[in-house]
Amino acid sequence: MEEKIVSLKQQGLTLKQIAEQLDMPIGKVQYAWRKWRAQHGEVTTAAAAPKRKTEGKKSMKPKPKATPATSVKQVASTLQHDASKQSPLLDHAPDGFWKLPDRYDADMMHAVVQSPNAVYVFWEVSDDVKETLAMQFMRPWEDLPKAFRILDVTLLDYTSGHANRSYSFELPEMTNSWFVRPLDPNTTYVFEFGIRTMEGEFLPIVASMPLDTPRAEPAGVGRFAEPVRRWQYGEVESPELLDTLPKYAAYRFVR
Amino acid sequence: MKPGYFSLVLHAHLPYVRHEEEHRLEERWVYEAISETYIPILWQVDRLKRPLHWTVSISPPVIEMLADPLVQDRYVAHLDEMLELIALELSEGRSEAEVGTLHFYERRYQDLKNTFLHWNKNLNQAFRTYREHGYIDMVTCTATHGFNPHLFTDQAARAEIRSGLNCFERHYGFRPTGIWLPECAYTPGVDRILYEEGVRYTFVDEHALLEADPTPDKGIGAPVYSPNGVALFPRDQIISGKIWSSMIGYPGHPDYREFYRDLAYDRDWEYIHSFMHPEGIRFDTGLKMHRITGDTDEKDYYVRDWAEHQIHNHATDFAQTLEAHLEAHAGQTFPPFLVTAPFDAELFGHWWFEGPEFLGQVAERLEEFGIETITPAMFLERHFQDLQTVHVSMNTWGRKGYGDVWINERNEWMLRHLHMMETQLVKDVADYRGTSPLVDRALKQLIRHYVLAVSSDWAFILDGQTTAQYAAERFREHARLFAELETALYGDKLSDHLLDEHYRAYPFLQDEDVEIDTFLSPHDYYVTTEREPEQAAILVLAPEFTGNLVGELGHRVVEEVDARAAEGETLYVLTPHKEGLPEYERHGRVHVYRVRLTSPFLEHVMNQVAAQNVAYVKLVHELVNVVRFKAIHHFDWMTIPAARSLAKSLAVPLYSTMLSFETTRNPHGHGGLFDAIHRIENSVLADAATVFVGADISIDELGSRYAIKDNVTPCLSPDASPYGQNV
Numbered sequence: 001m002e003e004k005i006v007s008l009k010q011q012g013l014t015l016k017q018i019a020e021q022l023d024m025p026i027g028k029v030q031y032a033w034r035k036w037r038a039q040h041g042e043v044t045t046a047a048a049a050p051k052r053k054t055e056g057k058k059s060m061k062p063k064p065k066a067t068p069a070t071s072v073k074q075v076a077s078t079l080q081h082d083a084s085k086q087s088p089l090l091d092h093a094p095d096g097f098w099k100l101p102d103r104y105d106a107d108m109m110h111a112v113v114q115s116p117n118a119v120y121v122f123w124e125v126s127d128d129v130k131e132t133l134a135m136q137f138m139r140p141w142e143d144l145p146k147a148f149r150i151l152d153v154t155l156l157d158y159t160s161g162h163a164n165r166s167y168s169f170e171l172p173e174m175t176n177s178w179f180v181r182p183l184d185p186n187t188t189y190v191f192e193f194g195i196r197t198m199e200g201e202f203l204p205i206v207a208s209m210p211l212d213t214p215r216a217e218p219a220g221v222g223r224f225a226e227p228v229r230r231w232q233y234g235e236v237e238s239p240e241l242l243d244t245l246p247k248y249a250a251y252r253f254v255r
Numbered sequence: 256m257k258p259g260y261f262s263l264v265l266h267a268h269l270p271y272v273r274h275e276e277e278h279r280l281e282e283r284w285v286y287e288a289i290s291e292t293y294i295p296i297l298w299q300v301d302r303l304k305r306p307l308h309w310t311v312s313i314s315p316p317v318i319e320m321l322a323d324p325l326v327q328d329r330y331v332a333h334l335d336e337m338l339e340l341i342a343l344e345l346s347e348g349r350s351e352a353e354v355g356t357l358h359f360y361e362r363r364y365q366d367l368k369n370t371f372l373h374w375n376k377n378l379n380q381a382f383r384t385y386r387e388h389g390y391i392d393m394v395t396c397t398a399t400h401g402f403n404p405h406l407f408t409d410q411a412a413r414a415e416i417r418s419g420l421n422c423f424e425r426h427y428g429f430r431p432t433g434i435w436l437p438e439c440a441y442t443p444g445v446d447r448i449l450y451e452e453g454v455r456y457t458f459v460d461e462h463a464l465l466e467a468d469p470t471p472d473k474g475i476g477a478p479v480y481s482p483n484g485v486a487l488f489p490r491d492q493i494i495s496g497k498i499w500s501s502m503i504g505y506p507g508h509p510d511y512r513e514f515y516r517d518l519a520y521d522r523d524w525e526y527i528h529s530f531m532h533p534e535g536i537r538f539d540t541g542l543k544m545h546r547i548t549g550d551t552d553e554k555d556y557y558v559r560d561w562a563e564h565q566i567h568n569h570a571t572d573f574a575q576t577l578e579a580h581l582e583a584h585a586g587q588t589f590p591p592f593l594v595t596a597p598f599d600a601e602l603f604g605h606w607w608f609e610g611p612e613f614l615g616q617v618a619e620r621l622e623e624f625g626i627e628t629i630t631p632a633m634f635l636e637r638h639f640q641d642l643q644t645v646h647v648s649m650n651t652w653g654r655k656g657y658g659d660v661w662i663n664e665r666n667e668w669m670l671r672h673l674h675m676m677e678t679q680l681v682k683d684v685a686d687y688r689g690t691s692p693l694v695d696r697a698l699k700q701l702i703r704h705y706v707l708a709v710s711s712d713w714a715f716i717l718d719g720q721t722t723a724q725y726a727a728e729r730f731r732e733h734a735r736l737f738a739e740l741e742t743a744l745y746g747d748k749l750s751d752h753l754l755d756e757h758y759r760a761y762p763f764l765q766d767e768d769v770e771i772d773t774f775l776s777p778h779d780y781y782v783t784t785e786r787e788p789e790q791a792a793i794l795v796l797a798p799e800f801t802g803n804l805v806g807e808l809g810h811r812v813v814e815e816v817d818a819r820a821a822e823g824e825t826l827y828v829l830t831p832h833k834e835g836l837p838e839y840e841r842h843g844r845v846h847v848y849r850v851r852l853t854s855p856f857l858e859h860v861m862n863q864v865a866a867q868n869v870a871y872v873k874l875v876h877e878l879v880n881v882v883r884f885k886a887i888h889h890f891d892w893m894t895i896p897a898a899r900s901l902a903k904s905l906a907v908p909l910y911s912t913m914l915s916f917e918t919t920r921n922p923h924g925h926g927g928l929f930d931a932i933h934r935i936e937n938s939v940l941a942d943a944a945t946v947f948v949g950a951d952i953s954i955d956e957l958g959s960r961y962a963i964k965d966n967v968t969p970c971l972s973p974d975a976s977p978y979g980q981n982v
Binding site for chain 1 (some may be wrong): 642650675899
């Protein structure tokens with residue numbers, strides 16, 4: 001089977017097309033292809049690069065590349081998850097035409113405001129996380145009960161784990177978005193998707209950034225007045241206010 | 256002059272509906288807007304020839320379509336066709352009432368054509384000229400009218416803002432200090448980006464100020480500063496409502512032209528079909544022969560004189576209403592009371608046919624009444640010191656005042672893909688910028704596909720469910736083009752020809768308008784250009800590492816990691832977060848990440864372990880985009896699920912160190928937890944390349960409790976590399 005996958009891949013088919021042709025889950029095809037590439041990686045490198053005789057002893061190791069032209073290229077060339085070299089937005093319907101992907105193999109959750117009382121939340125859970133939980137609880141992902149939690153973290157640090165109040169509820173299987181309502185105006189919320197464990201605990205997998213619901217009535221002098229004043233008069237170095245459009249860094253955890 | 260000011264703002268926007276192929280129905284939206292709104296407004300400016308203090312916002316899609324020779328030539332052809340239809344109608348012996356209106360249209364379409372040709376078919380020249388004469392002020396909008404509160408990153412919002420300003424500057428020769436926020440949608444943080452991009456004022460709905468914190472002293476009688484110093488001018492609903500409301504407003508008067516009754520539907524198909532879509536679709540001609548008449552389906556013919564009489568009445572009434580409103584607030588000083596009235600420009604002319612003439616006459620009445628008009632820019636010059644700073648929460652001028660129109664069950668399906676495009680752009684720009692001119696061009700084209708997809712019009716149209724199919728198709732098309740081009744970028748399949756094709760599909764914005772680095776983050780810049788290159792690394796998952804080590808295992812991890820680092824290996828150690836220790840530290844070749852659980856207050860051991868493993872996998876997913884791992888080494892049962900799952904997906908060998916097992920720690924153990932740990936321990940024995948077990952453990956005895964293979968071996972001395980020749 002592995003040979004077949006490799007041969008189709010070398011004919012230029014995408015992993016998705018191979019999975020369809022061989023009627024296999026894409027995960028298996030991906031795994032086989034990555035494994036083959038990892039095992040044969042040095043062969044292709046060696047064939048492409050001029051051989052150096054002095055390397056005899058360590059020849060099993062993938063060689064560090066000779067200084068590349070630019071460091072930008074260097075990063076691009078070390079991308080491991082680009083095995084299939086295609087845009088995550090590239091997907092095909094059975095008829096061969098492009099379609100929007102049904103899901104992305106990623107872990108994330110985003111929440112956006114619909115109204116002072118409602119927020120729209122969507123999320124993705126990667127295959128690896130699903131498999132990790134399946135290995136942990138010795139049950140297939142599909143059998144783990146899915147749940148959603150709403151945390152009111154107004155004036156609290158979410159990472160401390162504390163919340164003013166929380167509420168969790170079960171979700172139907174295969175759900176990847178939710179209109180959360182009713183919520184309270186002028187409240188800071190964090191939303192979490194996760195599983196309900198056998199003991200009944202909520203185990204979060206992905207969480208949104210903290211989000212303020214809009215005010216829906218005159219505030220008088222409310223909780224924002226003092227932070228605004230401190231920022232206005234330069235008493236703090238950065239505003240103590242949520243920013244819904246933070247700068248995003250693709251490699252934020254790479255230090 | 257009386258105390259107080261009036262400021263009129265008109266926002267002209269259409270989605271970018273320019274198509275190379277002929278006979279697209281959506282292109283008629285542009286013709287209608289030109290014929291009914293843009294030129295009639297210009298006529299008023301030209302007639303009055305003096306500073307009106309109107310602020311005209313013109314969105315980049317409108318600018319680009321007005322400047323497009325294809326659209327220009329088709330518009331002229333459209334006018335000729337209209338004149339032909341009017342001539343045909345006049346030859347048909349219509350009733351006296353109809354003939355009067357037809358003659359009105361005949362003169363009007365002739366005038367439209369004269370004006371259009373006078374400006375060399377490019378109305379940007381007209382607006383620019385009048386602005387340079389000082390008759391009107393102008394601002395623009397973000398590139399494609401993306402809905403800011405639903406964007407995910409600073410970069411996407413910034414790209415929308417900056418490329419919009421760039422486009423405007425290219426056509427109009429100056430950079431405005433004001434901007435129209437699409438849908439008047441404000442969200443905390445957008446003001447920071449606006450300020451950084453040189454924007455000093457924008458417009459919001461009045462409830463933005465009424466619900467601000469603290470409540471502004473002047474209510475909606477003056478603009479406020481947002482926390483980051485952008486002046487927010489509030490829409491005065493009482494005054495605006497006089498104009499736009501179908502209930503209390505002017506446009507519903509029986510003498511005005513009826514919008515919903517078009518000549519196309521009053522004529523036989525045989526007669527009209529040569530003026531209709533070649534595929535047999537009937538659409539509005541723009542010749543509307545009836546007046547609103549009243550709350551009835553029986554519409555009477557339009558009488559131009561009557562409509563003109565009402566324009567005069569309504570302009571006077573408006574000036575009187577405004578005068579009373581300003582007088583009621585005459586006591587306000589520092590700054591004086593300001594009424595801001597922002598509108599969609601298309602309301603005047605397209606929806607309310609007589610609207611542009613009304614605006615012209617209002618300008619005259621206000622002069623007669625001694626009411627001072629002002630632009631927001633002038634207001635700020637005079638009164639910038641008098642504005643209060645407040646916090647404004649997310650809000651819009653849409654239905655119910657927030658995001659209901661742009662996120663609901665009819666359009667929510669788009670958001671996931673838009674956010675994916677945003678994060679992909681950040682990553683692609685970090686990885687590929689500056690690689691070659693061709694690649695840079697591709698990055699700009701990817702940004703172009705994204706901004707065309709993020710236009711708030713698609714969500715708006717899907718919400719309204721008219722022409723929903725077009726909006727959904729346009730969104731999908733831009734997402735597909737994005738996916739295909741990004742794949743070509745990854746696969747090194749770019750060519751000038753390919754990029755030309757992508758651009759020609761929707762030739763919106765010039766490459767000089769689009770700045771790749773709007774998507775760059777300083778951190779990614781460091782990672783991709785300044786960070787030292789690293790060799791392939793070993794990923795270590797350990798239940799503890801440095802700090803107050805509890806047991807033998809922690810010391811073992813430290814010894815092994817130190818020994819491997821001394822041998823020249825690069826290691827990434829992932830271990831649980833510990834209060835008082837940094838979340839990240841680095842010692843030479845050793846990176847240590849102390850990872851927070853996805854939830855800190857789980858009660859049950861198994862769930863804590865699961866939360867830890869999930870957190871490890873998520874972190875490694877973030878790292879593997881840059882760091883290449885060649886092996887995984889996990890310690891103890893608590894890290895097994897993440898280690899197994901990652902070894903499989905990264906296709907790297909897995910090494911396991913188990914100084915003890917549940918059955919050796921707890922020889923007589925039983926029960927659910929014991930059994931669960933036993934099963935997890937058992938699972939790693941099958942996957943690992945080598946399992947190193949504590950020296951005190953009898954492998955034979957282990958075999959009686961676990962399914963062991965010949966990959967189990969006693970621990971080596973920490974000085975000896977456990978990875979052998981395989982890594």
